[in-house]
Each structure stands twice: as structure tokens, then as C-alpha cells.
Amino acid sequence: MKTEITLRLKEQPSIPVEAESINPENLKGKSLKEIYHLPLWSGNRRQKLEDYFEVEITESGGEAEEAKVLQSEDNLAKVVLAGDLSRFKRLGQGMAAGEMEIRGSVGFHAGASMRGGVLRIKGNAADWLGAHMEGGQIMVEGSAGHFVGAAYRGKTQGMSGGTILIRGSAGQMTGSRMRRGLIAVGGDCGDVPGFKMLAGTILISGACGIRAGANMRRGTIVLLQPTRLLPSFYYNCCYRPVFWGILVQELRQKGFELPHADQDFSFQRFSGDANEGGKGEILICQSN
Amino acid sequence: MHLNGVEIEDTFAEAFTMRAARLTVTAINEEWARHAALAATGFATSVIGCGVEAGTEGPSPYTPDGRAGVDCLFFASSKDELEANLVKRVGQAVMTSPTSACYDGELPEFPADFEGFSKFHIGSKLRFFGDGFQASKVIGDKRYWRIPVMEGEFLIGEEFTMVKAVGGGNFLILAESVESALKASEAAVRKMKDIRGIILPFPGGVVRSGSKVGSKYKFLTASTNTAYCPTIRGRVEESRLEENINAVLEIVIDGLTDRLVSQAMEAGIREAVKVPGVRRISAGNYGGRLGKYHFHLHQILGSSLAGGEEV
Numbered sequence: 019m020k021t022e023i024t025l026r027l028k029e030q031p032s033i034p035v036e037a038e039s040i041n042p043e044n045l046k047g048k049s050l051k052e053i054y055h056l057p058l059w060s061g062n063r064r065q066k067l068e069d070y071f072e073v074e075i076t077e078s079g080g081e082a083e084e085a086k087v088l089q090s091e092d093n094l095a096k097v098v099l100a101g102d103l104s105r106f107k108r109l110g111q112g113m114a115a116g117e118m119e120i121r122g123s124v125g126f127h128a129g130a131s132m133r134g135g136v137l138r139i140k141g142n143a144a145d146w147l148g149a150h151m152e153g154g155q156i157m158v159e160g161s162a163g164h165f166v167g168a169a170y171r172g173k174t175q176g177m178s179g180g181t182i183l184i185r186g187s188a189g190q191m192t193g194s195r196m197r198r199g200l201i202a203v204g205g206d207c208g209d210v211p212g213f214k215m216l217a218g219t220i221l222i223s224g225a226c227g228i229r230a231g232a233n234m235r236r237g238t239i240v241l242l243q244p245t246r247l248l249p250s251f252y253y254n255c256c257y258r259p260v261f262w263g264i265l266v267q268e269l270r271q272k273g274f275e276l277p278h279a280d281q282d283f284s285f286q287r288f289s290g291d292a293n294e295g296g297k298g299e300i301l302i303c304q305s306n
Numbered sequence: 307m308h309l310n311g312v313e314i315e316d317t318f319a320e321a322f323t324m325r326a327a328r329l330t331v332t333a334i335n336e337e338w339a340r341h342a343a344l345a346a347t348g349f350a351t352s353v354i355g356c357g358v359e360a361g362t363e364g365p366s367p368y369t370p371d372g373r374a375g376v377d378c379l380f381f382a383s384s385k386d387e388l389e390a391n392l393v394k395r396v397g398q399a400v401m402t403s404p405t406s407a408c409y410d411g412e413l414p415e416f417p418a419d420f421e422g423f424s425k426f427h428i429g430s431k432l433r434f435f436g437d438g439f440q441a442s443k444v445i446g447d448k449r450y451w452r453i454p455v456m457e458g459e460f461l462i463g464e465e466f467t468m469v470k471a472v473g474g475g476n477f478l479i480l481a482e483s484v485e486s487a488l489k490a491s492e493a494a495v496r497k498m499k500d501i502r503g504i505i506l507p508f509p510g511g512v513v514r515s516g517s518k519v520g521s522k523y524k525f526l527t528a529s530t531n532t533a534y535c536p537t538i539r540g541r542v543e544e545s546r547l548e549e550n551i552n553a554v555l556e557i558v559i560d561g562l563t564d565r566l567v568s569q570a571m572e573a574g575i576r577e578a579v580k581v582p583g584v585r586r587i588s589a590g591n592y593g594g595r596l597g598k599y600h601f602h603l604h605q606i607l608g609s610s611l612a613g614g615e616e617v
Contacts, residue, residue: 198444219443238443260332260407260461261443261450263371268446281372297441 020078020096023053025071027101027122034125035060035070038108042094042116042135050075070106071099094135104144110137113154126163129156132180145189146170151199153180155272161186164208167201168194175216177201183274190227193220196237200265202274212239215298219265223276234291234298240265242279242303251290256304258284280305307604312579313586314603319476319571320591321599324353324381325388326471326562327426328411330366331400332375342403343376346395350380351508354528357391358382359473359560361505370409371461377411379505381473381560388468389426396462397432401453407461410448413469415503415562422469429462472599475559475567478516478534478588479578484553486583488512491555493581494574504561504570516556519592531590551585564599572606 023045036059045053054068067073075095094116103109107125110118114133123141130146134154145163148156149170162184168191169176176195183202190208193201193215202221209227212220215234222230226245240262263281285301307314331346333339343362350360359381366375380395382388400408408428416422429451433440436453442464443450449464479494481487495511498504506512521529532538533546534554547554557574561567575587589603 200445219445236441255458257458259452259459260371260373261445261452261459263373264445264450264461267370267372299441 022076022078022096022098024074024076024098024100025067026074027099027103028070028072030102031060031070031105033061034105034107035065036108037103037106038111040067040097040099040106040118041110041113042097042118043114045097046094046116102141104142107144110135110156113137123160129154129182132156142186143184147184148177148180148182148201150175151177151180151182155181156183157273158182158184158186161205162188162192162203164189164191165194166192166203167196167199168192169196177218181272183269183272185274187224188222192222193218196220200268202269202276204274204276212237212298215239221265221269221276223279231290231298231300233294235294236297238298239300240285240303241300242276244302247288247300247302248291250292251288251300252292252296254287254289256284256286258282259287259301262301307607309576309587309607310579312584314575314579314607315586315588316602316604317589318591318594318603319474319589319601320594320597321472321474321476321564321567321601322383322597323599324359324383324471324473324560325385325468326379326381326473326560327388327392327466327468328363328413328562329378329380329392329396329400329466330369330375330409330411331378332366332369332371332373332407332409333403334373334405336365336374336376338403338405339374339376342400342406343378345399345403347378347380348399350395351513353381353383353387353473357387358395359505359507360395361507361560363502363505364499366411368412371407373407375409377502379503379560379562381471381505381507383473385424385426385468389428392426392428392466393431396428397435401432401435401455401460401462404457408463410463410466413467413562415566416469420469423467424469425465426468427464428466429464432462469562471560471562472564472567473560474597475561475571475599475601476556476590477571477575477578477603478590479555479557479584480534480547480551480586480588481553481555481581482550482583482585486581487553487555490578490581490584491557494557494578497577498557498559498570498574501566501570501573503563503566504559506557506559508558511557513556513558514554516554516590519596546588548585556590564601567599568601568606571601571603575603575607 056067097118100121104123108127119138130149142160143162167177175197178197185204187205188203192211194213206224207222212231215237217237221240283305347360363377369375433451453460491512516531517528
């Protein structure tokens with residue numbers, strides 16, 4: 019039997035709410051009453067989940083489904099949040115397993131420091147989506163704000179694993195200081211994606227802002243639309259990187275189709291940032 | 307026991323535990339994938355002289371990069387031997403082949419949670435050829451190495467999977483003439499190659515110089531299988547050949563599981579006995595003292611699902 023816990027927003031809070039207590043692991047094994055009493059901080063006031071949400075617990079699936087669930091490692095309830103949650107911060111923060119689906123938009127820091135599981139956001143995400151993420155997958159149907167997968171101020175490494183897939187656009191400093199993992203943006207991206215990037219992969223399908231890869235040390239930025247690069251990136255060649263085919267297949271398996279993307283695309287390869295040793299690369303598609 | 311009028315000897319093939327790995331070699335098209343795969347699996351008929359036994363299985367049903375690919379199976383007597391030989395073979399035969407890439411092939415013959423899988427490294431050793439310009443790329447949960455080469459990049463998986471497997475399944479085709487023995491062997495090989503998860507490591511899948519353990523010469527550990535050599539039938543006391551048998555050919559099978567070896571042997575024998583001039587089907591063994599698996603011909607032909615008997 020698969021359990022689904024649905025949290026329906028009653029009314030929009032007047033000030034932002036810190037909602038890091040809402041994730042599948044934290045709701046595991048809790049009764050309805052215990053869930054209603056989960057703490058949520060709003061400003062300097064400690065409030066309860068019942069102040070903002072109506073909770074419904076449903077069971078689904080027959081015997082076959084039950085067997086499948088019992089075999090799964092985590093056997094966590096699927097958590098569904100419905101409503102405009104753009105004033106709820108830190109949803110899914112630190113989650114390590116399970117599935118969380120948000121039928122609406124979310125506030126800052128959604129999926130930050132996430133270590134595993136799947137976070138689906140049907141609307142838009144605000145800034146710091148997946149900041150310091152270590153594993154798992156975040157899928158955003160809409161657009162995301164600034165600093166996707168980035169490092170917080172004063173930290174040297176941002177995202178160190180996992181996958182962030184954004185169907186819409188992303189803001190500035192996407193993947194700033196990222197260490198490992200994959201960020202794919204289906205739409206446009208703001209300025210300076212991959213700033214001080216240490217490793218990992220950023221794919222931008224739409225138009226890219228200025229100064230892509232500034233101060234990047236290693237890692238890959240794939241741009242499907244032409245853009246002007248910093249002079250600290252130097253041209254190597256035009257070729258078909260084999261790993262692109264693997265990346266396209268991986269994205270398809272995760273349900274992220276790139277419009278007009280073909281595994282046989284050719285790319286111009288630029289190395290940079292020369293100010294940081296030049297081990298990073300920007301691939302600009304030549305086939306679109 | 308007789309099958310299609312051909313005697314099936316009441317004996318068994320003696321096979322051994324080996325370590326095996328499947329590699330998927332891809333390239334810009336199937337022709338170049340095949341060039342690389344054939345080079346990597348060349349000169350790999352017997353572990354005695356070649357280090358590994360290897361063969362191609364045909365086009366890959368799935369490749370990680372979506373390009374044309376060929377699956378290859380490699381068998382060696384130990385984990386260390388398999389790793390050492392594959393580093394050499396992939397480095398010299400696959401990396402050198404234009405547009406090639408090399409991945410850990412999937413092993414659907416085993417359940418996903420099979421505990422017998424173990425990992426070994428090829429990409430993480432070959433990467434040093436990049437002279438400091440190599441770079442890794444993690445996609446999904448796998449790490450790949452990108453080694454710059456004159457034509458672009460050679461991409462190879464960091465880790466590969468090996469399993470315990472079965473090497474040395476075999477049967478002998480005893481015929482009136484070399485033409486009959488060869489025709490029967492060819493028919494058997496054609497049928498057996500339809501089975502994935504096995505290889506027939508010898509040229510064309512057939513071996514004519516079967517061996518026995520030991521020799522009159524102290525420096526040799528194995529020598530020609532005198533009991534099955536027709537040209538010296540009158541000179542050896544232990545000859546196993548009747549007067550009407552003038553040629554013997556052997557088909558050796560390595561497989562990922564004993565069941566696959568057994569299926570292949572059955573398929574091959576059933577094809578071989580259809581050829582006129584074939585008189586007897588036998589199998590090679592060492593008295594049952596050396597190998598872990600015994601494939602009894604009568605059992606194999608009695609049940610299509612029989613595996614090797616483990617001893």
C-alpha cells in the first residue's frame with residue numbers, strides 16, 4: 019500500500035515561512051495529529067503546520083503495488099503540497115529519500131542541501147534552488163530564480179551531486195561554484211552561469227546571459243544557442259563529443275526532452291577560464 | 307543414445323570457473339565499432355597462450371551514447387588476469403580505433419541485485435595516456451574518462467563489471483571426413499551464435515588441435531590429444547577413433563552461466579547431427595578431477611533447461 023500525504027494550503031501567509039520540516043523523511047510514521055503539530059517558523063514566531071495546511075492521508079495500490087513498495091529501499095510516503103507556496107522557504111531542504119511533489123510555485127532554498135529522492139515542482143522556484151545539493155533529483159516545470167545549485171555566501175563549493183532539471187528559464191549565477199552534478203535549463207539563463215565552477219555540467223538550451231563560465235576552473239557548460247564568450251576562453255576545435263550522446267540519453271530517461279536536440283550535434287569547444295588554468299570547457303552547439 | 311542416427315557418447319564436458327566481463331564498443335557506425343571489437347577480441351582463443359578468451363556477440367541492443375555498438379565478452383582465469391588483459395586490449399585495440407568509445411556492457415543474464423558482481427578498473431588506468439589533459443565526466447551514477455586523441459576524444463567508462471562465469475564447455479564432432487566434420491561444425495556454430503551470453507573463442511568457433519594434459523616432454527604442460535588424432539590411430543593404444551572416423555573437430559564454449567553453456571551445447575549438437583557423415587558426438591574432460599562443471603551430453607539433450615552439474 020502506497021501512502022500519499024497531501025498538504026493543501028489554506029491561505030497565503032503575509033510573511034515568509036521557514037518550512038524545512040516538510041519532507042518525506044520527516045513525515046514518515048507520523049500520525050495526522052503529529053503532522054499538524056510540526057513546527058514552522060514565520061518571522062520570530064513558532065507556528066504549527068495546521069496554521070497553514072489541511073492534511074489528507076490516502077492509501078493507494080493493491081497487492082502488487084504493495085509488494086513493489088515493500089521492496090523499495092525507503093518505503094516513504096509520497097508528499098504532495100498543493101497551492102501557491104512561493105512564500106514557503108526551504109521546502110524539501112536536506113531530504114535524502116522519497117518523493118515530494120509541489121503543485122504550485124515554491125519560495126527560496128527549495129531542495130537546498132538535498133541528498134537524495136525526487137523533488138518535483140510543478141510551478142516556478144525562487145532563488146537558491148538546490149543550493150549545496152549533494153544528490154537526488156529536482157525537476158521544475160516552470161522557471162527558477164537566481165543561484166540554482168550555487169554556494170551560499172562565504173562557502174567555496176556549491177552543489178556537489180545530483181541533478182536539477184528546469185524546463186523554463188533560470189536566473190543569474192546558475193551553478194555558481196558547483197563541484198559536481200548536472201543542471202539542465204530548457205529555456206534561457208541569466209548572466210554568469212557557472213561562475214567559479216569547480217566541476218560538473220551545466221546545459222543551457224535557450225539564450226545565455228553574459229560572462230558564461232567566468233572564473234571557472236573545471237567542468238562543462240553546454241550552450242545550445244550561440245553566445246559571445248569572455249576573452250579568457252580560447253577556441254580549440256569543432257567536434258562531436260561522445261559524452262553528449264550519453265547526456266542526451268540520460269536526460270531523456272529522466273523525462274527531460276530537449277527540443278531539437280540530437281545526439282549527433284557538433285560543438286565548438288572553448289577552454290577556459292584562462293585566468294584559472296583553463297581546464298574548464300564551454301561547448302557551443304554548431305548544429306542548431 | 308542416438309540422435310538422428312548419430313551416436314551420442316555417454317560422457318561429459320568438463321568446464322571451469324572463470325571471470326567474465328561484457329564490454330560494449332561503440333563508434334560512428336557499425337563498421338567501425340566492429341573493427342574495434344574484432345581487434346580487441348583477436349588472438350584470444352585460449353587463456354593458456356592469450357591471457358583471455360574473447361569473442362563478439364553481435365550488435366549491442368542498447369548503447370549508452372546511442373551510437374552503433376558491438377558487445378564483446380572476455381573470459382580469464384582470475385580477476386587480476388582479466389583486468390590486466392583488458393587494460394592492454396582496450397588500450398591497444400579500442401582506443402586506437404577511430405571514433406570508438408568503450409562502456410561496461412549490461413549483464414541482464416543476472417538479476418540486478420546479484421551479489422556476485424565485482425568491479426574492476428579500465429578507464430581509470432587508461433586515462434593517464436591523456437598526459438594530464440584527460441578529464442572525467444560524471445553522468446547519472448557513472449564516471450567516464452575523456453582522453454584527448456588526434457581525432458577528438460576517446461571516451462571510456464571508469465569501472466567495469468565482472469562476474470564468475472563458466473569456461474571450457476565443449477563437444478567433439480567425429481566424422482567420416484574433414485568435409486563432413488567442418489560442415490557440421492559450421493552449422494553448429496551458426497546456431498550457437500544466436501545465443502547471447504556465450505562465445506566460441508576459436509577461429510570460426512572451431513578448434514582442430516584439441517589438447518590433453520601433459521606431454522612426454524617435461525617443458526610442456528599440454529600436448530595434442532593423441533586419442534582423437536586419426537593419422538596416428540594405429541600407433542596409439544588409447545585411440546578413441548573407430549576405423550570409419552577420419553576427422554574430429556571440437557567446439558569450445560565459454561558462457562556467463564552454466565545454463566547458457568548447456569543451451570549452446572544442445573543447440574550445436576542438434577545441428578551437427580543433421581549433417582551426413584557425422585558418426586559420433588563426444589566431449590572433452592579430464593576425468594572429472596579438475597573442472598567444477600560437468601556437462602553430461604545425455605542430460606543436456608534430454609532437457610533443454612539442464613545446467614552443468616556442479617561438483
